[in-house]
Amino acid sequence: MCWRRASGTSSKIIECAHRRFGADRIRSGSSRGTAESLRRSCAMRACRLNSSMMTRAAYDETERSLHITFRETGRYVYYDVPIEIFEALCISPSAGTFFNDQIKGRFSCRRDPQRRRFAPAD
Template sequence: MLRTRVDSSNIATVGYDEEQRVMEIVFRDGRVYHFLEVPPERVLSLLRAESKGRFFNSEIKDAFAYRAVGRRWR
């Protein structure tokens, strides 16, 4: 999975597996979530958004099924 660090107060990295259409969000507190069936253009929109957190909350959080994966520690 390709992961990208982002400039956000809440989100640390965004990853995407295009074959599986799974987007991984790692929050700064270490929580990791996989969002399912996310189209690649939605991931690009998140990465290009001026506010990643605002875009996540309005366009991703309640729009896609997800699963908690665990925690990552810095």
């Protein structure tokens, strides 16, 4: 598991990547394994959700953004979310109820621009 934050030194990021991906996945000069991508992967935390509405939640510590993958509509990014909200969502007995009560309508959001899936028209 990766515990380093994005503000760590490059050597710490490489250490983190070695633990996370193994030494053979890190190559200098390639698009995979760049310092930025390693920094981002080390700053993300994720959990699977046992919900009929959502499948996964991930939290980016450097951007304070919550990424939620919905079963029907794909992934959405919620901005300026405290980490406590993410942690509570992950342990909530009902992720859907928690989402409706604590997240929906309280944080600005948009569809994840890097995901290309079929979705309802905006």
